[in-house]
Amino acid sequence: MPRLAGPVVLRGRTAPSRVLFGPHETNLAWRREISERHAAYYARRAAGGAGVIVTEVASVHGSDWPYERAPLAADAGPGWAAVAQACRPYGSLVLAGLGHAGGQGSSAYGQQALWAPSGVADPGTREVPMVVEQPEIDALVAGYGAAATSAVSAGLDGVEVAAGQHSILRQFLSGLTNRRRDTYGADRVRLLREVLAAVRAGLGADGVLGLRLCCDELAPWAGITPEQGTAVAGAVAGTADYLVPVRGSGLSVWATRPDMHEEPGFNRGLCARVRTAVAVPVVLQGSVVDPAFAQQALDQGVADLVEMTRAQIAEPDLVRHVRAGTAERIRPCTLSNARSAVRDPRNPVVSDDAEPRAGHETEDPPVEGTDAVSRAAVVVGGGPAGMEAARVLALRGHRVRLLERDGRLGGALRLAAAVPGRARMGLLVPWWERELARLGVAVELGAEADPALLDAAGRAGEAVLLATGSRPAQSPIGGPAVLDAVFLDAAAFESAVLAAGSTAAVLARRPAGTVVVHDPVGDSTGVGIAEQVAAAGRAAVLVTPDQVAGVQLARTGDLVPANIRLQRAGVVRELRTRLLDVRDGRAVLEHVWTGACREIGCAVVIDCGHRLPADELWRARPQLRRAGDCVAPRTVHEAVLEGRRAAFMVGASG
Template identity: 60%
Template sequence: MALTEGIGIGTSRAPSRVLFGPHETNLARERDISDRHVAYYAARAAGGAGVLVTETASVHDSDRPYERAPLARDCGPGWAAVAEACRPHGTVVLAGLGHSGSQGSSAFSQRALWAPSRVPDVASRELPMEMDQRHVDALVAGFGAGAEAAMRSGLHGVEVQAGQFSLVRQFLSGLTNQRGDEYGSDRTRLLREVLAAVREAAGTGIVGLRLSCDELAPWAGITPEAAPEIVEAAVEWIDYLVVVRGSAMGASATHPDLHTEPGFNIDLCRDVRAAVAGRVPVVLQGSVVDPDQAQRVLDDGAADLVEMTRAQIAEPDLVALLRAGERERIRPCVLCNQKCRVRDNRNPLVSCVANPVAGHETEEPPMIGLPDSRSPAEADPVLVVGGGPAGMEAARVLASQGRPVELVERADRLGGMASRAAEVGGRGRLRELVDWQSAELRRLGVRVRLGVEAGENDLTDREVLVATGSAPGPRSYEIRGGTVLDVTELLDGAETADPVLVFDPVGDAVGVGIAELLAGRGSATAIVTQDQVVGTQLAITGDLADANARLQRAGVALQKRSLLREVHADHVVLEDVFTAERREVPAATVVHCGHRLPDTSLPAERRAGDNVAPRTVHEAILEGRRAAQRMSVPVGGPR
């Protein structure tokens, strides 16, 4: 069975075996499914998604886990618009339904959190209320009402959430269900009641179940050994099953970042599928972003469908490109979680470092071909100076409109700081994005010259975009001796003497990754941060706890709540941020991982990426794209 082949699910038929799963987007205007959702989902349906599950909607107003979390009773018109937009493509469209229970938030509702028992949530530490029968009845009724509304809206059915953030899962688990009534003695009872209500409301529509089959807490939680019994209690009401892992005990487990190898649930999914014994299709979820791996999963019989959510955020046309035999054109997902993981208090819209159009489909300006209807041969040539992510994206967009483009890069390879970042501990997948951009430039006929230093004389007689990246920033400490290396110098092969101290005033993946890299080489390594924990920005990507654990396992000394004040030949002076007390720490080499500044050595009217303000690869690609769009006349544009 091919990934691009159709499959029957319940009374419907999906056009491919690729599922676009439910995930937080913050695309709602209030608590609805908005026009932004519609455009976002329609793009993935047009690209060949076989099954599409909308963002999980709360089935009761007691649940508002984040500010823009959809509420099922408000989603009817939005669901109908999604159904209408996706219908021409044949995609099976389902409404995600759930309740976060004790993993929710009382910040918006100002009400006690619902839970099976009074067990504080391990993340928020908030103590929930214990539900009585009235609350259970209201919950079950809410699931039924949500399913009925979804069917009235023209959707094919619903998917019930019993995965990581789920009250239903909390009733299934000994970690959170310590009740003395029937819901405690038979922990599958609520699941059966919910599914029965949903099945009755959905009629002949599809009922799917997203189930955590491993809470990664074997002392009391749902285990792989216990999962088949739960599945057996549910299978008579469902039309498909999505096998996931995770709970409050492992917040990063369900959608981990690039430090976790894709396909981590394959063995678990295979075992559950064997227990299902062909009664319903089984879906693998597990950071699968490579179509070849997805196909192997199907060939090996581990699953009937594969969820490729992040892969389709990065590349909406994933299935369509596979069908067209253009596998190499699929924009890669690097699993960095920087822009697609949005369940935090900043309320960012979902997007993608590789594809900044994702989540912003309603705002993307249309691209219109060439000015004055000229042929590509007659179009004005463009020079792009700098072959990092910004420069390559600008060149790609311009060339896709037919503009003749020349890109010059002073280094002997493309990629800029993204290539450097790929060398840092655990971040090698970033190389895939650089390789894809490079391949696109070749396909589009961009003339690329490496090892070329552009001067002011090169910036005449044609349109120019400067994307020459960044330079080391200022130092906020005195250097009275010793060796201080910029992070780029270290990655270029500069030698270090032990002990090495990594100065990380930013708190992102760079400082942590460099410390891991050095420790992996056997260097005595310490990392200095002014924060209470190392790598605070990694909370955004879900890697904060895991990163600190990796550092400690590697033997890296964590110098927290400290500022670097002086560097000497054999030591540094650190200052406590609270007490201002100073102390000496041995160090022969300091690696500086601070903010960088734009490289402004070339005059330019048009700049992009780090040449404007050094930030992440997302901003570089986004600004490269925008700069290219401003250099052309906008209708139909690059993918």
């Protein structure tokens, strides 16, 4: 058995694998309580082989209410007990995440001043916190101890103390946020030592105590450096049973769990450094999604355990597949953060791009099973919705044909993966291809469907499901002659790049001069294509009606890094601006506030606007089921969910 999937002992308790499912926001709480949805969510990962599960961080004191559905330790006891009971049959060690967000919290819900070591405004919210004095510090330390006692009383194996991102303990450790002149300023580690002592007392001799510790704030002028972080780890590790070195601060919130632009396993060097300074097990954290990479880190002595949180959101059975020697069946984690980063005022429930049941275990049935009646089915369209529908139909015992008019499966997903920084999205396509082949789905490429074919399938008793994708929307500019010369929609552009083999080759066929990237949506497409154009040596201008380029990337954590990349690439950002027209090598821009118009040079326009449903087949036969972009423009997650639901409906109709 690979060491990754083998047992590890923490304070006399045996975890069934060295894979940790780390603490993260879920929005599964009921009020501020750990809910039955939490229990089902964690139990699913325990069933899949997770060795250690750390629940969502619970606030140890009522002064902390960092987001609306943040658990409160004082209210979490019954929920923790339910999680422990749900995970117990699988042997996973279950620990309570404990923390206090301090100055990185929010006063919107608690309606009281934030607590922090010093009156330093948070870079994100700009809110200035209250400086805690000894009474508040004493209450905070007592809150950690009481929460630890509550956790073990609920039947948990221990706790993990958060001193990383969104943590008042990190704020006390850092020169960025601790400007005190008392003993907590002279000795910035003092509060952490006091908290760990209180937690150990609350746990008793047998409870597991983990510590998630920021060892690099990426702000060397005043923040915690790797040297300082390693020293802190060495100073306090004797109290802990394991340690998770992480990075990031209020200036770099995105850096702790970055999106797919960051190389997976980015904390490998930091983890190895800390491991040499401590005598307790160390956990590698940092976008670890590949079991082979994780196993190598263990074999080379980088870490003793490996955190694979987003990987297990995407594939709950990750460890089980490693044990069985079927790693090729592990659903890839895209690291897009589109569904897993949920500290968001919209309160989305945690989930995954290609596994929509994640976070919805109590609502959505598992795809594995057999429908009462097996029938033949034909799925038209080989994008995410069509591939998932075909996969689920085959899993449930149906005989499935998948028709795709192109020469390859993937649809718009393959094009999205061609955008710089988004290559991991493309990993889903070969995974679906392998699954379809394993399940015996008959894939017919280059197969153009028409109403007559659909009618013939119906007469033959085949259930028909349409997943025909999308088409370009009408151009926002110019007439046909202008469009033929200078206009490309984003999908056509990336399709041409894939066919030609390079961006430069495609642009070389277009007029010389500035490329205007029209981005009325503000997601990753416009930003990525602007970077792509600049990297090919062409002047690029990104035109957006928003106040900042890529405004939707705030949800995934890539907003700041994306604008840094644009600046470094030399991309001109025309903010608060609409593209009205292109004529005679000039683009006409309109300011969205004032209506003032002006012109800039423009040789080529790449339009990154919304697309429209390719619903011609459905309109010809509206009685048929449909899913994905042919309903409305969908994200990958939405397309997969609709494809899955449509497959269930085929099974339910007999």
